Amino acid sequence: MNIQWYPGHMTKAKRMMQENLKLVDLVIELVDARVPLGSKNPDVDTIIGNKPRVLVLNKSDLADIRLTEEWLKYFRNNNILTETINSKEKSSVKRVVGIIEEACKEKIQRDRKKGILNRPLRAMIVGIPNVGKSTFINTLAGKASAKTGDKPGVTKGKQWIRLHKQVELLDTPGILWPKFEDPTVGMHLAWIGSVKEEILNTHELCARLLPALEKLVPGCIGRFYAIENVSDPYMQIEEIALIRKALKQGGQADVLRASAMILDEFRGGKIGQFTLEIPPQV
Numbered sequence: 108m109n110i111q112w113y114p115g116h117m118t119k120a121k122r123m124m125q126e127n128l129k130l131v132d133l134v135i136e137l138v139d140a141r142v143p144l145g146s147k148n149p150d151v152d153t154i155i156g157n158k159p160r161v162l163v164l165n166k167s168d169l170a171d172i173r174l175t176e177e178w179l180k181y182f183r184n185n186n187i188l189t190e191t192i193n194s195k196e197k198s199s200v201k202r203v204v205g206i207i208e209e210a211c212k213e214k215i216q217r218d219r220k221k222g223i224l225n226r227p228l229r230a231m232i233v234g235i236p237n238v239g240k241s242t243f244i245n246t247l248a249g250k251a252s253a254k255t256g257d258k259p260g261v262t263k264g265k266q267w268i269r270l271h272k273q274v275e276l277l278d279t280p281g282i283l284w285p286k287f288e289d290p291t292v293g294m295h296l297a298w299i300g301s302v303k304e305e306i307l308n309t310h311e312l313c314a315r316l317l318p319a320l321e322k323l324v325p326g327c328i329g330r331f332y333a334i335e336n337v338s339d340p341y342m343q344i345e346e347i348a349l350i351r352k353a354l355k356q357g358g359q360a361d362v363l364r365a366s367a368m369i370l371d372e373f374r375g376g377k378i379g380q381f382t383l384e385i386p387p388q389v
């Protein structure tokens with residue numbers, strides 16, 4: 108299964124990111140805590156260059172708690188200002204403010220020397236589709252200023268959101284890159300919902316997800332769906348369809364509907380908290 112999704116609007120969004128870089132003091136890069144390296148867009152590194160930046164592992168409520176701690180250590184050991192958050196929770200989002208100030212320390216000091224006080228900090232939020240950029244901004248702002256949604260490609264253009272006099276945030280559309288060198292990365296991003304559903308083979312995608320989850324937490328599928336111990340993922344999907352009454356007219360299992368449902372339940376954290384990538388040994 109070869110997954111690629113790089114529609115025209117992403118090329119445009121990338122250009123926009125480049126143009127807006129000079130307007131901002133720092134870049135806040137959001138990645139998905141379930142795939143911390145795979146959901147990091149390599150193009151973003153090239154675009155940002157030396158601009159101050161912070162890394163935010165979002166959706167930590169959906170990831171394995173222990174592995175998130177290890178990832179946090181991994182990035183911090185590499186001198187990257189990193190926090191882990193759940194964008195839907197105000198208290199956790201606030202933790203990012205500390206690393207934002209840390210990243211902009213020099214700029215704030217420079218301003219102070221020049222006698223400039225309270226010039227607002229401007230930050231651009233970047234990341235792959237559906238990673239939670241708009242949700243993060245809304246929670247930080249305390250109001251629904253940016254449009255959000257449970258599918259990739261919700262934010263279409265750039266949008267400035269003023270938090271208060273001190274901070275302004277720029278929301279951007281999620282972007283991927285033209286080619287996933289490692290096909291596993293494409294698969295992971297499709298599993299977490301960052302690739303447009305319409306271009307995917309949902310049945311196969313789900314059949315590949317099940318053994319991957321079983322490998323991380325043995326027995327988790329059987330337990331969650333209360334199905335017998337079958338190891339073939341296509342048969343598992345069929346059993347789940349029958350148990351969950353995802354049926355076609357005539358009573359046969361509707362495996363496509365069941366696959367979509369399973370993917371949805373995985374993405375929403377219902378099956379459990381999973382981290383799909385293990386940090387490199389430090």
Ligand SMILES: Nc1nc2c(ncn2[C@@H]2O[C@H](COP(=O)(O)OP(=O)(O)OP(=O)(O)O)[C@@H](O)[C@H]2O)c(=O)[nH]1
Nearest residue numbers: 193194237238239240241242255256260261262281
């Ligand atoms: N469980 C959980 N869900 C989250 C979190 N952050 C965002 N979401 C959900 O993820 C989905 C995508 O959120 P958005 O904020 O629209 O994502 P985005 O990065 O702006 O997406 P695009 O604009 O399409 O690039 C929504 O259904 C959010 O409710 C989080 O930390 N935890």
Ligand SMILES: [Mg+2]
Nearest residue numbers: 240241261262
């Ligand atoms: Mg958005």
